[in-house]
Amino acid sequence: MDITATGLTAERLSNLRRLEAESIHIIREVAAEFRNPVMLYSIGKDSGVMLHLAMKAFYPSKPPFPLLHVDTTWKFRDMITFRDETAKRLGLDLLVHTNPEGLEKGIGPFSHGSSVHTHIMKTEALKQALDEYGFDAAFGGARRDEEKSRAKERVFSFRNASHGWDPKNQRPELWNVYNARVAKGESIRAFPLSNWTELDIWQYILTENIPMVPLYLAAKRPVVERDGMLMMVDDERMEIQPGEEVMEKMVRFRTLGCYPLTGAIESDADTLEAIVKEMLIARTSERSGRLIDHDDSASMEKKKREGYF
Amino acid sequence: MSSTDTSTATSTAPQEAVTDYILAQEQKDQLRFLTCGSVDDGKSTLIGRLLFDTKLIFEDQLASLEKDSRKHGTVGEDIDLALLVDGLEAEREQGITIDVAYRFFATDKRKFIVADTPGHEQYTRNMATGASTADLAVLLVDARHGLMVQTRRHAFIASLLGIRHVVLAVNKIDLVDFSEERFNEIKSDFETFAAGFDFESLEAIPMSARYGDNVTGRSEKMGWYNGPTLLEHLEGVQIGEHELAQPFRLPVQWVNRPNLDFRGYSGTIAAGSVQVGDELVVSASGKTSKVDQILTPQGEARLARAGEAVTITLEDEIDISRGDLLAAAGSRPDVADQMAAHLIWMAEDALMPGRSYIMKMGAKTVTATVTEIKHKINVNSFEHVAGKQLELNEIAFCNLALAAPVAFDPYEANRTTGSFILIDRVTNATVGAGMVWFALRRATNIHWQALEVDKTARADSLGQKPAVLWFTGLSGSGKSTIASIVEKKLHLEGRHTYTLDGDNVRHGLNKDLGFTDVDRVENIRRVGEVARLFADAGLITLVSFISPFRAERQLAREMVGEGEFIEVFVDTPIEECKKRDPKGLYAKAEAGEIKNFTGIDSPYEAPEDPELVLNNVGKDPEDVAEEVIRYLRANNYLLSPSLVSGGGGI
Ligand SMILES: Nc1nc2c(ncn2[C@@H]2O[C@H](COP(=O)(O)OP(=O)(O)O)[C@@H](O)[C@H]2O)c(=O)[nH]1
Numbered sequence: 003m004d005i006t007a008t009g010l011t012a013e014r015l016s017n018l019r020r021l022e023a024e025s026i027h028i029i030r031e032v033a034a035e036f037r038n039p040v041m042l043y044s045i046g047k048d049s050g051v052m053l054h055l056a057m058k059a060f061y062p063s064k065p066p067f068p069l070l071h072v073d074t075t076w077k078f079r080d081m082i083t084f085r086d087e088t089a090k091r092l093g094l095d096l097l098v099h100t101n102p103e104g105l106e107k108g109i110g111p112f113s114h115g116s117s118v119h120t121h122i123m124k125t126e127a128l129k130q131a132l133d134e135y136g137f138d139a140a141f142g143g144a145r146r147d148e149e150k151s152r153a154k155e156r157v158f159s160f161r162n163a164s165h166g167w168d169p170k171n172q173r174p175e176l177w178n179v180y181n182a183r184v185a186k187g188e189s190i191r192a193f194p195l196s197n198w199t200e201l202d203i204w205q206y207i208l209t210e211n212i213p214m215v216p217l218y219l220a221a222k223r224p225v226v227e228r229d230g231m232l233m234m235v236d237d238e239r240m241e242i243q244p245g246e247e248v249m250e251k252m253v254r255f256r257t258l259g260c261y262p263l264t265g266a267i268e269s270d271a272d273t274l275e276a277i278v279k280e281m282l283i284a285r286t287s288e289r290s291g292r293l294i295d296h297d298d299s300a301s302m303e304k305k306k307r308e309g310y311f
Numbered sequence: 312m313s314s315t316d317t318s319t320a321t322s323t324a325p326q327e328a329v330t331d332y333i334l335a336q337e338q339k340d341q342l343r344f345l346t347c348g349s350v351d352d353g354k355s356t357l358i359g360r361l362l363f364d365t366k367l368i369f370e371d372q373l374a375s376l377e378k379d380s381r382k383h384g385t386v387g388e389d390i391d392l393a394l395l396v397d398g399l400e401a402e403r404e405q406g407i408t409i410d411v412a413y414r415f416f417a418t419d420k421r422k423f424i425v426a427d428t429p430g431h432e433q434y435t436r437n438m439a440t441g442a443s444t445a446d447l448a449v450l451l452v453d454a455r456h457g458l459m460v461q462t463r464r465h466a467f468i469a470s471l472l473g474i475r476h477v478v479l480a481v482n483k484i485d486l487v488d489f490s491e492e493r494f495n496e497i498k499s500d501f502e503t504f505a506a507g508f509d510f511e512s513l514e515a516i517p518m519s520a521r522y523g524d525n526v527t528g529r530s531e532k533m534g535w536y537n538g539p540t541l542l543e544h545l546e547g548v549q550i551g552e553h554e555l556a557q558p559f560r561l562p563v564q565w566v567n568r569p570n571l572d573f574r575g576y577s578g579t580i581a582a583g584s585v586q587v588g589d590e591l592v593v594s595a596s597g598k599t600s601k602v603d604q605i606l607t608p609q610g611e612a613r614l615a616r617a618g619e620a621v622t623i624t625l626e627d628e629i630d631i632s633r634g635d636l637l638a639a640a641g642s643r644p645d646v647a648d649q650m651a652a653h654l655i656w657m658a659e660d661a662l663m664p665g666r667s668y669i670m671k672m673g674a675k676t677v678t679a680t681v682t683e684i685k686h687k688i689n690v691n692s693f694e695h696v697a698g699k700q701l702e703l704n705e706i707a708f709c710n711l712a713l714a715a716p717v718a719f720d721p722y723e724a725n726r727t728t729g730s731f732i733l734i735d736r737v738t739n740a741t742v743g744a745g746m747v748w749f750a751l752r753r754a755t756n757i758h759w760q761a762l763e764v765d766k767t768a769r770a771d772s773l774g775q776k777p778a779v780l781w782f783t784g785l786s787g788s789g790k791s792t793i794a795s796i797v798e799k800k801l802h803l804e805g806r807h808t809y810t811l812d813g814d815n816v817r818h819g820l821n822k823d824l825g826f827t828d829v830d831r832v833e834n835i836r837r838v839g840e841v842a843r844l845f846a847d848a849g850l851i852t853l854v855s856f857i858s859p860f861r862a863e864r865q866l867a868r869e870m871v872g873e874g875e876f877i878e879v880f881v882d883t884p885i886e887e888c889k890k891r892d893p894k895g896l897y898a899k900a901e902a903g904e905i906k907n908f909t910g911i912d913s914p915y916e917a918p919e920d921p922e923l924v925l926n927n928v929g930k931d932p933e934d935v936a937e938e939v940i941r942y943l944r945a946n947n948y949l950l951s952p953s954l955v956s957g958g959g960g961i
Binding site for chain 2: 011014015016017018019020021022024025027030031033035058059060061062063064146147154155169172173174175176177178181183184185196198199201202206209287
């Protein structure tokens with residue numbers, strides 16, 4: 003075959019195009035092999051990229067699975083607005099689950115502390131939702147470069163009937179052939195973004211113009227300083243303590259989660275380009291002492307074994 | 312991320328500079344490589360060094376875009392780089408590496424994905440896993456110890472899994488005083504040993520992972536070394552798109568049917584490229600159609616190529632489902648229910664021949680059994696050993712039987728369409744990984760009914776019409792030259808051919824014959840008989856023989872059979888042949904040194920009614936050979952394979 007004559011060069015696909023193709027392949031494989039898959043949608047940038055890829059994978063059809071958001075009820079209001087708009091804009095089926103017992107007991111980060119809150123409203127809530135709907139596969143937007151226990155996790159990560167991960171007993175994963183077989187009650191967590199790095203994610207968002215929650219962009223927002231962290235006053239559940247003062251500051255968020263657990267950073271970066279630049283350059287000052295963080299990764303490994311995503 | 316970091320970017324650098332920089336990086340490509348070495352060779356240190364140094368380089372580049380360019384202080388020598396790639400808690404508790412880890416780093420030119428695999432023999436399965444997606448392997452050795460048994464094992468597994476590029480990282484060179492001699496010794500040992508593997512590139516690099524020499528930066532202590540640093544080599548090594556040069560293959564993953572007007576077939580192109588209008592075949596059914604539309608992640612396209620995840624629509628409504636393979640109609644894959652393959656066993660429970668497993672090959676799932684272990688391969692010595700069953704981490708060459716035919720290519724040609732995994736039916740664990748070598752029994756629709764394998768059946772299975780092209784003419788007339796070009800042209804078209812010429816036959820089959828007339832007759836009779844057998848086997852056979860006597864050529868014609876015997880007279884005048892005299896034979900004959908030489912003291916009887924007469928005086932042999940091809944085409948010897956027997960022959 004004369005390749006040049008057809009306008010093809012012998013050049014390889016670029017990094018982003020290879021990653022994109024690999025992710026689409028994984029997403030299609032899950033959709034084809036599982037009875038009842040779901041895509042976990044956490045509203046952040048990785049979820050945004052994953053969803054964008056799912057739309058491409060099945061175009062002109064819609065993705066053949068619903069989105070699931072585990073709502074702790076403490077997410078930023080902007081996140082919830084963005085979530086609902088996204089589902090509507092794309093015409094997708096969005097499931098929202100909140101742990102009903104947690105809700106009844108009034109579990110929250112202010113009253114119960116972050117670890118109880120996260121366990122009950124996130125980890126347990128997720129397991130409930132997966133069991134309740136009988137999902138046999140769930141997509142997650144995690145990347146292998148995020149933390150150490152992920153570096154060894156499979157693209158198709160097997161979970162036993164109680165959602166546990168056994169790092170010593172993982173299935174070998176060769177080529178792009180994925181073993182999708184599970185017994186009743188067992189499931190697979192599938193990670194289409196496994197081989198993306200944070201820089202890849204931002205490059206892709208920029209080149210593909212993927213919409214993001216405005217909280218990533220700097221704007222004037224009401225914040226108080228608490229425990230060395232700038233906390234946004236997102237609703238009336240946040241009590242202003244004596245000595246605290248609500249300030250209007252130009253801030254943005256690097257990660258998005260429950261607002262009482264997510265610190266803002268002061269910044270003027272109000273475009274995607276500016277954020278990327280700031281994010282990449284800020285790293286240099288951050289390096290000392292943060293090179294390795296044993297405690298974080300070990301505890302993540304532990305959480306995962308217990309069924310955390 | 313640090314939540315206490317309240318730094319504001321106070322840069323005055325133009326926004327666009329950074330944006331452009333980021334976007335420019337979109338064009339960089341990706342290299343996946345595997346690192347393997349034994350415990351303490353310095354693998355973790357090396358990977359840590361690569362991750363750490365490239366991050367510094369990257370950040371320096373970004374920082375230099377800032378107005379007040381910041382430079383980083385030198386890295387403390389005492390940072391333990393190995394900690395950067397520290398393993399799971401479960402591993403730390405046991406002090407071992409149990410699994411493949413994937414690491415990432417990038418430079419301006421490439422993004423790298425590193426499969427970091429443990430090196431012990433009991434981790435062959437992990438190494439194979441890492442190797443399955445890698446373009447290149449970095450094999451580590453300790454300069455003090457040189458090549459070890461495991462180096463051989465690593466090279467073997469890399470080669471078995473289809474890796475074509477290898478780097479020999481001769482580490483800890485600081486501990487042998489940066490000795491050039493020691494390096495050269497190890498390098499030449501390795502080159503000798505690796506010559507048996509078909510690696511496309513092989514680069515030995517002396518380095519010290521611990522101190523950084525020749526990893527990302529050039530060493531000042533090895534002035535004698537003028538090859539690339541490891542990073543330079545990784546950035547620059549040309550990884551050819553092997554898959555791109557192969558015929559088009561698309562394993563169908565998903566049938567996309569949003570409405571009655573659209574029916575698309577989605578999958579990742581495993582080989583070659585495809586354009587709107589190309590004719591494709593569904594390999595299992597043999598049905599063909601043309602490409603109507605190609606949808607890529609970037610939108611509708613006229614063309615797509617290996618590696619892209621596409622959706623294709625066809626002009627005709629034909630039955631295609633997940634697991635089918637769409638292929639170039641002119642170049643079909645094998646379809647068979649029996650195959651020979653290399654198998655790597657990955658489970659504690661041994662492989663039992665005769666036991667049934669689930670085979671997943673691309674998007675196809677089928678039941679399979681290993682019918683026979685032909686031999687096991689000792690991964691250290693490469694010796695073949697007999698075996699009744701296959702244990703964890705062992706490799707064997709096996710025959711497999713499947714419950715239904717599947718379409719595939721040999722692994723050597725295509726890592727995607729030639730690979731499979733085996734899954735245990737009870738535990739659902741992935742227990743084996745296989746690389747197909749060849750089909751043991753072709754399964755085409757026509758051949759199901761064919762009870763007897765006859766000449767037609769054989770020719771059909773090759774997708775061609777058998778023929779014997781009999782080139783006759785004086786010594787030096789150009790028979791062999793033309794025949795060999797014709798054979799090349801036929802071969803390029805995918806025809807199965809063989810050439811018999813005076814030289815190859817005289818040295819073997821007919822080495823007992825001389826040049827007397829009696830011997831000449833017997834010579835032709837034997838060659839005629841062999842040509843007949845080859846035609847019977849379905850081949851297009853080219854005979855290039857002076858064959859001076861009409862009667863013997865007639866004999867050959869009768870043996871082969873009318874319609875398959877094509878007499879080609881290469882009509883070069885004797886004067887011209889004498890002038891050419893490529894082997895100096897005419898001169899010798901005229902000097903009486905050779906007896907019974909055709910044209911000198913033995914007659915040449917020109918054909919009276921040959922199928923084709925070629926006159927090559929003053930012509931380009933290519934053009935003359937093309938005349939032969941034109942003749943074959945005009946007389947229906949080169950029909951497209953599917954028309955040979957009027958069915959979907961493969
Ligand atoms: N002198 C010297 N020591 C090295 C070099 N590379 C690694 N080491 C040391 O060798 C030991 C084993 O290295 P490590 O990276 O953990 O080996 P691994 O088991 O292959 O991952 C450590 O003490 C390293 O500091 C080198 O180039 N020179």
